[in-house]
Amino acid sequence: MMIIKKLKIKNRLGLHARAAAQLVKAANQFSSEIHVEKDGENVNAKSIMGILMLAAVCGSEITVQIEGPDADVAMIAIEEMVDDGFGED
Amino acid sequence: MASAKINIPQDTFLVGIGSSPGIAIGESFLLHRDRLTVVRRSISAEEVTAEIAIFKRALKLSQAQLREVKDGVSDRRLVDHLYIIDTHLLILEDEMLINDTVELIENELINAETALHNTVQKFKKVFAGIEDEYLRDRLSDIESVGDRILCNLTGETRQSLADVDQQVVVIAHDLSPADTLQIDRSKIIGFVTDVGGRTSHTSILARSLGVPAVVGLETVTALVPGGIPVIMDGTNGTLILNPSELTFREYLRKKQDYEYQEKELLSYRKLPAVTRDGYHVSLQSNIELPMEISLALSQGTEGVGLMRSEFLFMGRPVPPDEEEQFNAYLEVVNRMAPHPVTIRTLDVGGDKFVPEINLSDEMNPSMGLRGIRFSLNERQMFNSQLRAILRASASGPIRVMFPMITGVAELRQCLECLEKAKMELRQEGIAFDEQIPAGIMIETPSAALIADLLAGEADFFSIGTNDLIQYCLAVDRANEHIAYLYEPLHPAVLRALSLTCKAAQKHDIPVSMCGEMAGDPLYTLILLGLGISELSMNPAGIPRVKRILRQVDRAAGAEILDELLQLPTAQEVALRLENRMATLFPDLFGDPTL
Numbered sequence: 001m002m003i004i005k006k007l008k009i010k011n012r013l014g015l016h017a018r019a020a021a022q023l024v025k026a027a028n029q030f031s032s033e034i035h036v037e038k039d040g041e042n043v044n045a046k047s048i049m050g051i052l053m054l055a056a057v058c059g060s061e062i063t064v065q066i067e068g069p070d071a072d073v074a075m076i077a078i079e080e081m082v083d084d085g086f087g088e089d
Numbered sequence: 090m091a092s093a094k095i096n097i098p099q100d101t102f103l104v105g106i107g108s109s110p111g112i113a114i115g116e117s118f119l120l121h122r123d124r125l126t127v128v129r130r131s132i133s134a135e136e137v138t139a140e141i142a143i144f145k146r147a148l149k150l151s152q153a154q155l156r157e158v159k160d161g162v163s164d165r166r167l168v169d170h171l172y173i174i175d176t177h178l179l180i181l182e183d184e185m186l187i188n189d190t191v192e193l194i195e196n197e198l199i200n201a202e203t204a205l206h207n208t209v210q211k212f213k214k215v216f217a218g219i220e221d222e223y224l225r226d227r228l229s230d231i232e233s234v235g236d237r238i239l240c241n242l243t244g245e246t247r248q249s250l251a252d253v254d255q256q257v258v259v260i261a262h263d264l265s266p267a268d269t270l271q272i273d274r275s276k277i278i279g280f281v282t283d284v285g286g287r288t289s290h291t292s293i294l295a296r297s298l299g300v301p302a303v304v305g306l307e308t309v310t311a312l313v314p315g316g317i318p319v320i321m322d323g324t325n326g327t328l329i330l331n332p333s334e335l336t337f338r339e340y341l342r343k344k345q346d347y348e349y350q351e352k353e354l355l356s357y358r359k360l361p362a363v364t365r366d367g368y369h370v371s372l373q374s375n376i377e378l379p380m381e382i383s384l385a386l387s388q389g390t391e392g393v394g395l396m397r398s399e400f401l402f403m404g405r406p407v408p409p410d411e412e413e414q415f416n417a418y419l420e421v422v423n424r425m426a427p428h429p430v431t432i433r434t435l436d437v438g439g440d441k442f443v444p445e446i447n448l449s450d451e452m453n454p455s456m457g458l459r460g461i462r463f464s465l466n467e468r469q470m471f472n473s474q475l476r477a478i479l480r481a482s483a484s485g486p487i488r489v490m491f492p493m494i495t496g497v498a499e500l501r502q503c504l505e506c507l508e509k510a511k512m513e514l515r516q517e518g519i520a521f522d523e524q525i526p527a528g529i530m531i532e533t534p535s536a537a538l539i540a541d542l543l544a545g546e547a548d549f550f551s552i553g554t555n556d557l558i559q560y561c562l563a564v565d566r567a568n569e570h571i572a573y574l575y576e577p578l579h580p581a582v583l584r585a586l587s588l589t590c591k592a593a594q595k596h597d598i599p600v601s602m603c604g605e606m607a608g609d610p611l612y613t614l615i616l617l618g619l620g621i622s623e624l625s626m627n628p629a630g631i632p633r634v635k636r637i638l639r640q641v642d643r644a645a646g647a648e649i650l651d652e653l654l655q656l657p658t659a660q661e662v663a664l665r666l667e668n669r670m671a672t673l674f675p676d677l678f679g680d681p682t683l
Contacts, residue, residue: 010412021176049185057407
């Protein structure tokens, strides 16, 4: 199963240290391959360096691509996290 | 080290930014953070497996060390900052870092140190190209982790603040989060750093821990060796090297006074800010970041008299949308309830820097497109800010305040914008406070001169003394050649204040003050005489101002104000006021050495 979805970063500091760490930790709980793309740069969501290198600031759009047995649950978890602004503010 | 010690003359004074108040007297401890030297060594194909094992062992060791730092933090005040260690732990497990390094070892047949070093360098290049300042700064996290692994590879031991076994003043280029989280309050009595500002990580941590800090000393690590006697004053940003006995005694007394006063002032926190004749002055806080609210509450604040909204706009390419601003304002309102919060609309320009908003180069920025002029020029952005403020007003008492108003026409334009935002919300059926007070900053001479006209149309005034003094006296205080002309007690400033307050009283609108004068106890009595009913300041200043208020009355304020308004020069005004305050409060203003 492969799911692709565009998400918008809403929290003020963007995918900074705290938010990136949360995202990577969440991604690592799933067996699916999870990739995030922004402006043509595609990185593994299970790598903090990759996520940080995306430099996804507040307001930027990312494309999340998940392939694997638990892709649907993984997408729900990640989408919720991003939409919720990583629990900030 | 010994030679450097001899080279420093007695009583060498260095001045930086005092970012956490208090005085520390002790020995310097220089935290070495030199670049590690990496020695490139070629390995044979047979050695590859062993070299990779060495690398993995260093990763494991680094992990264990960071876990230890994390587990060692029990101080409740530091728990909020632990996520930084989590980030470092994730970097240690990162497949990009590990795989790239392992590949380099395998393909180029080089030792682990060189391979790791090259991998980190590669990431550094990518990060250097990131435009967002905050995200670019994450490079320091990767470097910090890289250095830790390198140390574990080479067996080199780095100085850690956890190893300090006597009371010291730490001198460092900068302190990493892991460094600051490891400090033992009974050992580390002060922080001094080359870099940093009032809102840097070290400063915020120092304030929440109550450790004095002086930052932004630029080259202090090059000048000061470890193990020499130093004195630091985090209140005014001074660092004194090799103090003479005289200086030592002076500061020992200052330190005792400070500690005694702090203890005494603590008892004022819960007492009301009421004068002897029963007049209540609301003591509020100037706030920049939501994380400053706890400190403000602990000092007994009665509200936020100035919430600067600029922080929301800092260091990002796109201005925050309405939703994001709404959430930020809502957090402040909820945490301050039932106390009021005064939100100032975006005040950029002059000394503030907002890179994403393209202010074309101006010859004279402080007189250019800034403050309300900027907002009126960017109506859409202004509208989202007003809508966000209005929406938050449904949850608690909020006042909206416009900065840098110079005339009635400008104020009317602002009120029209506010009315438009209200209309929209009404149509959308979104709740807000219909009675939300809309006031203005009095910070230009023109506003002070026509205060009577403005008072007829604004719901309140808030005097911003920093800019008012600067514009009244035509003095740029950042210009060192004329900084001496920046005189808060100049007769022109006193008259501007008096005009403003009289006009407000005539129209029966409240006047607050949110500039530096509001938090300086020297001026409390004259501000009372002016009839200012709210003073908003750096939260740490509240207990001191409250102490003055509780021991004076309005008549004494009016009396000294009348006297001062007759004097011709700033020097004479200052002398008269200082003498009066020293008579009333010898322990606060009297200098026994005189």
